[in-house]
Amino acid sequence: MSILEKYQKFAVRGNVVDMAVGIIVGAAFNGVVQSLVKDVLTSPRGLLMGDVDFTNLFVTLREGTPAAPTVKKCPHCTSDVPVAATRCPHCTSDLPAESVPEDAGA
Numbered sequence: 001m002s003i004l005e006k007y008q009k010f011a012v013r014g015n016v017v018d019m020a021v022g023i024i025v026g027a028a029f030n031g032v033v034q035s036l037v038k039d040v041l042t043s044p045r046g047l048l049m050g051d052v053d054f055t056n057l058f059v060t061l062r063e064g065t066p067a068a069p070t071v072k073k074c075p076h077c078t079s080d081v082p083v084a085a086t087r088c089p090h091c092t093s094d095l096p097a098e099s100v101p102e103d104a105g106a
Contacts, residue, residue, distance in 0.1 A: 001073040010016065046052045077091040086095055 046054055070083060072083050072095075073079070074081050074088040074091060074093065074095065074098050076093040077088060079088065079090045081088050081090075081095065086091065088095055093104070
């Protein structure tokens, strides 16, 4: 039995065909729902609210926390250097020790 025949036997079994049909139906349903929301629900609601454009409208649920920096600039060659570095890997200059704020890890 060749590899192609084994694959055909595997693909014709019920689970693979059912999964393929489910993926196709899910993709089609996704397109229908997006079109319904975009074209049918959002446009009239925007007109009722006085020509509100919902394209760039969003609500911030929670402010994010800025991540601690992982690189710093070398004062001599202005290349990016890891924060923990004591010598620039590009120009080999000694880097000044920078104090890290205590709340940087929080």
